[in-house]
Amino acid sequence: MYSLYSWGSPFEEQGLYSFDPVCVSVQAYMQLCKVDWSLHQTNSTGISTNGCLPVVTFNSAVVESGFWRIVQFMKAEGHDLNSKLNEEQLSQSTAYISLVQDCLVDSLLFSWYLVSENFADMVRPRLARMFGFPLSLFIPTQFKDYAEERLQFRGISSDLETAAEKEAAAAAGGGLQSLKSKIPRIYLLAKEGFNRHADKSAHPIYAQADKCLAVLSNKLGTNEYFFGASPTTLDAAVYGYLSLVLYPELPQSTLKTIVTSKYHNLVELCDRIHAQMERPAIVSGQTWFSGIATVAKQSIAQYILPTVRSKQQQEEREDPQQAEKARSIVGALFVFIGYAIYNGVLSAPASN
Numbered sequence: 001m002y003s004l005y006s007w008g009s010p011f012e013e014q015g016l017y018s019f020d021p022v023c024v025s026v027q028a029y030m031q032l033c034k035v036d037w038s039l040h041q042t043n044s045t046g047i048s049t050n051g052c053l054p055v056v057t058f059n060s061a062v063v064e065s066g067f068w069r070i071v072q073f074m075k076a077e078g079h080d081l082n083s084k085l086n087e088e089q090l091s092q093s094t095a096y097i098s099l100v101q102d103c104l105v106d107s108l109l110f111s112w113y114l115v116s117e118n119f120a121d122m123v124r125p126r127l128a129r130m131f132g133f134p135l136s137l138f139i140p141t142q143f144k145d146y147a148e149e150r151l152q153f154r155g156i157s158s159d160l161e162t163a164a165e166k167e168a169a170a171a172a173g174g175g176l177q178s179l180k181s182k183i184p185r186i187y188l189l190a191k192e193g194f195n196r197h198a199d200k201s202a203h204p205i206y207a208q209a210d211k212c213l214a215v216l217s218n219k220l221g222t223n224e225y226f227f228g229a230s231p232t233t234l235d236a237a238v239y240g241y242l243s244l245v246l247y248p249e250l251p252q253s254t255l256k257t258i259v260t261s262k263y264h265n266l267v268e269l270c271d272r273i274h275a276q277m278e279r280p281a282i283v284s285g286q287t288w289f290s291g292i293a294t295v296a297k298q299s300i301a302q303y304i305l306p307t308v309r310s311k312q313q314q315e316e317r318e319d320p321q322q323a324e325k326a327r328s329i330v331g332a333l334f335v336f337i338g339y340a341i342y343n344g345v346l347s348a349p350a351s352n
Contacts (some may be wrong), residue, residue, distance in 0.1 A: 001036050004280075005048075005055040008041040008124030015277060017041070019127070021105060022067050023054045025240025029071060031277055032231045033079040039280040040092045043131055043139075066100075070235055081232045089227055096219060096226070099212055104241045106151060107209035107255055113147035115200050117251045156205055156226040201254040210258055217263040224272065229274065239268070239273045244268055 009016055015269065017039060019249050030037045034211040045051045048065045055065040056073060063075040076082070082090060112123045128136035150342065151157075216238060221228055226234045245255050260267055 001038055001042055002030065002273050003038050003057045003060075004030060005040045005053060005057065007053050008043055009250050010130040011244075015279075016243060016247055017277075017280060017282075019130075019244070020135060021108065021241045021244055022101075023240075024057075024243055025237045026054045026070050028210070028236040028273060028277065028281070029074065029081065029233065031280075032081060032236055032273070033074060035074070035079050037280065039282050041282060043135070049163060067237070081230075084230060085227060085232065092219075093132045093227070093232060096216065099215065100237055100241055103212040104209060104245075107205050107246060108152065108241060109147040110151060110156070110203070110205050111245075111250065111252075111255045114142040114151065115250075115252050120146060121251050122248070144298065151205075172341075184276050201252065206254055206258060209255060210262075213263050213266065215261060217266055220265050220269060225269065233272060235269065236303055239258050239270050242266060242270050242276060245272070253294065260301045292307075 006018045006027065007020040011019065017027055027039070042053070045053055046311075047057075047062065048055045049062060050065055052065050052068065054067075056063045056070050058151045062117045064070050075082075082093060085093065097214060109168065111118060113119050124144075127140040129140045147312060223229075225231045226238075242259065245259060
């Protein structure tokens with residue numbers, strides 16, 4: 001049996017078993033291939049060799065991670081949704097999937113994380129419940145930070161700053177941004193909460209998504225699937241992204257309105273695949289404490305260990321008791337956590 005390790009889902013009541021479009025795409029691929037597989041929902045990337053989900057394991061051994069690598073592995077295993085496509089169609093499929101992964105993900109991230117009303121009223125509370133305390137205090141905002149960084153890198157403004165702030169930032173040579181980085185995050189979230197009902201439906205990113213959807217709709221035409229009567233990898237990929245647009249209910253659903261009002265064939269395609277997405281066998285989950293341990297381990301590996309190794313000799317010369325002090329601090333931290341759990345100060349979230 002193949003095991004798929006995937007980010008968990010706050011939308012299981014809508015028949016979605018991850019909040020990540022790549023994970024949903026691979027889930028759809030496995031389902032459409034009709035292979036024997038099980039779903040392991042996890043809130044960490046500890047099993048992955050490259051820090052990415054989803055991951056496929058076979059006979060308890062990690063095989064591949066990421067959309068394309070998993071598809072290639074399943075093809076080698078004899079589970080190829082593209083087996084009936086010719087070379088030209090295979091090239092078209094790759095091009096359309098790249099379009100979806102490059103374009104639709106931007107509009108999806110914008111709609112979820114940068115539209116304040118959606119993030120504050122739906123996305124953040126759902127993710128918080130999924131990750132549980134205390135990860136709920138910072139994981140949702142980390143996803144939001146990632147979305148902002150990606151969109152800014154691609155030249156897409158979030159429109160969260162006023163014109164006066166932008167002018168001041170330009171005049172100060174980025175001084176405003178430096179100042180904002182020192183403002184407590186909780187203040188910025190509270191400030192954003194006051195603007196949660198700002199209408200962003202006219203943002204240019206939706207026009208970009210509209211063009212992408214038009215291309216996909218023209219390709220699909222009146223077919224059941226993109227290349228005829230049988231589903232392909234392209235159908236699984238498109239479903240992975242559009243299902244997260246169509247089925248969760250957002251306070252501001254501009255992207256969903258575009259799809260449902262103009263591209264009925266894409267909606268029918270997603271509904272057709274969605275009807276085949278039976279609840280998978282979820283054989284394991286991740287406890288809140290193991291999630292904390294994984295995050296701590298990753299943080300130590302990423303930030304602390306390189307610094308310690310590069311400065312170890314210098315620190316030993318400056319303070320021979322540095323290691324002992326560090327062990328004392330870590331020990332005190334674990335004693336505090338144990339005390340808090342024992343006395344009920346911290347408790348695991350109730351399972352649904």
